[in-house]
Amino acid sequence: xxxxxxxxxxxxxxxxxxxxxxxxxxxxxxxxxxxxxxxxxxxxxxxxxxxxxxxxxxxxxxxxxxxxxxxxxxxxxxxxxxxxxxxxxxxxxxxxxxxxxxxxxxxxxxxxxxxxxxxxxxxxxxxxxxxxxxxxxxxxxxxxxxxxxxxxxxxxxxxxxxxxxxxxxxxxxxxxxxxxxxxxxxxxxxxxxxxxxxxxxxxxxxxxxxxxxxxxxxxxxxxxxxxxxxxxxxxxxxxxxxxxxxxxxxxxxxxxxxxxxxxxxxxxxxxxxxxxxxxxxxxxxxxxxxxxxxxxxxxxxxxxxxxxxxxxxxxxxxxxxxxxxxxxxxxxxxxxxxxxxxxxxxxxxxxxxxxxxxxxxxxxxxxxxxxxxxxxxxxxxxxxxxxxxxxxxxxxxxxxxxxxxxxxxxxxxxxxxxxxxxxxxxxxxxxxxxxxxxxxxxxxxxxxxxxxxxxxxxxxxxxxxxxxxxxxxxxxxxxxxxxxxxxxxxxxxxxxxxxxxxxxxxxxxxxxxxxxxxxxxxxxxxxxxxxxxxxxxxxxxxxxxxxxxxxxxxxxxxxxxxxxxxxxxxxxxxxxxxxxxxxxxxxxxxxxxxxxxxxxxxxxxxxxxxxxxxxxxxx
Ligand code: ADP
Ligand code: MG
Numbered sequence: 001x002x003x004x005x006x007x008x009x010x011x012x013x014x015x016x017x018x019x020x021x022x023x024x025x026x027x028x029x030x031x032x033x034x035x036x037x038x039x040x041x042x043x044x045x046x047x048x049x050x051x052x053x054x055x056x057x058x059x060x061x062x063x064x065x066x067x068x069x070x071x072x073x074x075x076x077x078x079x080x081x082x083x084x085x086x087x088x089x090x091x092x093x094x095x096x097x098x099x100x101x102x103x104x105x106x107x108x109x110x111x112x113x114x115x116x117x118x119x120x121x122x123x124x125x126x127x128x129x130x131x132x133x134x135x136x137x138x139x140x141x142x143x144x145x146x147x148x149x150x151x152x153x154x155x156x157x158x159x160x161x162x163x164x165x166x167x168x169x170x171x172x173x174x175x176x177x178x179x180x181x182x183x184x185x186x187x188x189x190x191x192x193x194x195x196x197x198x199x200x201x202x203x204x205x206x207x208x209x210x211x212x213x214x215x216x217x218x219x220x221x222x223x224x225x226x227x228x229x230x231x232x233x234x235x236x237x238x239x240x241x242x243x244x245x246x247x248x249x250x251x252x253x254x255x256x257x258x259x260x261x262x263x264x265x266x267x268x269x270x271x272x273x274x275x276x277x278x279x280x281x282x283x284x285x286x287x288x289x290x291x292x293x294x295x296x297x298x299x300x301x302x303x304x305x306x307x308x309x310x311x312x313x314x315x316x317x318x319x320x321x322x323x324x325x326x327x328x329x330x331x332x333x334x335x336x337x338x339x340x341x342x343x344x345x346x347x348x349x350x351x352x353x354x355x356x357x358x359x360x361x362x363x364x365x366x367x368x369x370x371x372x373x374x375x376x377x378x379x380x381x382x383x384x385x386x387x388x389x390x391x392x393x394x395x396x397x398x399x400x401x402x403x404x405x406x407x408x409x410x411x412x413x414x415x416x417x418x419x420x421x422x423x424x425x426x427x428x429x430x431x432x433x434x435x436x437x438x439x440x441x442x443x444x445x446x447x448x449x450x451x452x453x454x455x456x457x458x459x460x461x462x463x464x465x466x467x468x469x470x471x472x473x474x475x476x477x478x479x480x481x482x483x484x485x486x487x488x489x490x491x492x493x494x495x496x497x498x499x500x501x502x503x504x505x506x507x508x509x510x511x512x513x514x515x516x517x518x519x520x521x522x523x524x525x526x527x528x529x530x531x532x533x534x535x536x537x538x539x540x541x542x543x544x545x546x547x548x549x550x551x552x553x554x555x556x557x558x559x560x561x562x563x564x565x566x567x568x569x570x571x572x573x574x575x576x577x578x579x580x581x582x583x584x585x586x587x588x589x590x591x592x593x594x595x596x597x598x599x600x601x602x603x604x605x606x607x608x609x610x611x612x613x614x615x616x617x618x619x
Pocket of ligand 1: 024025026028029214241242342347369
């Protein structure tokens with residue numbers, strides 16, 4: 001594959017590098033490329049015809065790693081040495097995994113709740129990044145074998161809800177595997193590319209991409225105009241997928257067979273056997289009406305009707321997310337021109353029917369739902385290789401980004417669902433005379449108070465020349481690049497003092513949390529408004545107090561003893577109101593202080609005027 005070029009220096013033939021597209025899935029991973037001859041994306045296929053590589057890593061007693069189907073076969077016999085669903089752990093701390101840790105049959109280390117999780121296998125410890133790199137190395141190796149050319153560059157996909165930390169972790173895994181990761185692309189975006197929907201000039205389409213995989217659910221609403229893809233909104237849940245259907249079936253059988261909690265928890269092999277048989281049953285039921293099997297000599301069975309009943313709540317949750325995505329895009333189902341089905345779990349007939357009924361139209365399911373994301377990644381790789389200039393991609397930020405201002409308020413610079421790459425800037429100033437430094441704290445989230453949002457980074461702009469409060473002009477700019485990585489810079493415009501940081505994503509925010517933060521912002525909208533009003537009133541009051549203090553210190557001689565007393569008393573009252581966190585009272589007392597001190601200011605002006613007049617003679 002690739003173009004042939006001649007190296008002018010050596011005269012030798014060189015092959016232009018192939019850039020591959022990789023779907024690094026929770027359950028399955030695969031590689032695709034765009035064929036030079038047909039210009040069509042294809043998934044790379046082993047001689048045995050398989051394209052999917054189970055995202056499973058097994059370590060033998062010498063700690064050498066094995067990836068894919070061979071590893072999957074050891075899930076039951078050696079659960080402690082066989083790592084699956086590692087994508088769920090990417091960029092997460094033990095605290096994040098918390099109650100879900102029982103889902104994993106292997107050992108997740110919990111020594112420090114806030115640091116990144118490690119997985120223990122034998123006497124060795126592995127990070128999710130390392131484990132993912134084993135999967136990527138295997139894919140790279142296979143691709144090189146099939147294409148008979150070195151593969152060093154890739155486009156890797158991630159769920160739309162992956163936060164900065166998780167995207168960065170994915171990038172790191174690629175680098176560890178010896179891959180130059182040219183772009184991280186959202187899976188639903190890639191899927192739409194694979195279908196090549198709307199790439200014809202002057203075609204305008206609004207598309208919903210419904211992706212139900214093994215571990216994650218994503219719904220994206222895309223708008224395609226003149227070959228330009230724009231993501232209008234995204235929604236989803238990283239803890240919702242085919243695995244959960246399996247779990248529901250396992251739960252059903254555990255109850256039916258009368259397996260106690262103790263037996264289930266204590267016997268990891270049994271738990272794994274139940275899980276694998278449940279998955280087998282689910283797949284079987286996608287084209288049959290009932291399933292029968294055996295686990296440890298015990299008979300298990302399930303009908304399609306029972307299965308549908310078990311998974312209906314999961315399907316309903318996906319539809320709720322669809323509703324939210326439409327709401328964010330300010331669209332109704334009738335505005336959607338096409339619905340694209342992605343992910344192995346969309347093979348479940350109930351899923352397909354429910355999605356069709358929800359959107360009121362037939363769905364796109366012609367392409368293999370397991371491969372469609374990798375195919376789209378290959379198309380993106382092709383665009384990056386400069387071979388396809390017809391398309392351009394725009395993505396959106398899942399949460400708002402902003403900085404902390406006086407009183408701990410969140411000042412949003414880039415609202416959620418903004419298209420990226422994007423840039424935004426705003427001017428701020430100091431609140432103290434001679435202030436030489438300014439702390440820039442960057443937050444992500446929808447709440448009015450920064451304490452309720454997530455801190456991404458903090459840095460100090462230092463060396464601001466001494467100026468009275470309010471005079472420095474500090475311009476803060478946010479720049480999000482095409483990979484969703486944020487760069488923040490602050491410049492004091494009068495002096496040119498500047499500071500820039502790349503926001504090193506902090507590990508630890510789960511996609512569940514992203515959703516929770518969105519939900520919280522809705523639930524708390526009213527109390528947030530009240531809090532914001534209080535903070536604003538208090539900030540104004542503090543400023544009033546400071547100005548009055550300044551005045552008293554400077555012009556004490558202009559005030560009578562009585563006036564001094566009245567002023568000090570009113571200042572005390574105002575301070576008490578601030579302490580009592582009573583917004584109305586703060587406003588009232590501020591007014592009163594203002595009433596008392598306004599004449600003083602006039603007096604200063606008069607005095608200044610008199611001074612000025614003294615020197616002048618009016619004839
Ligand atoms: P991921 O994107 O999470 O890696 P995939 O898109 O490969 O996942 O989907 C994997 C999921 O699809 C698994 O839960 C698997 O059980 C499920 N799946 C695969 N084939 C079928 C089928 N025929 N019927 C129902 N579910 C299926
Ligand atoms: Mg997937």
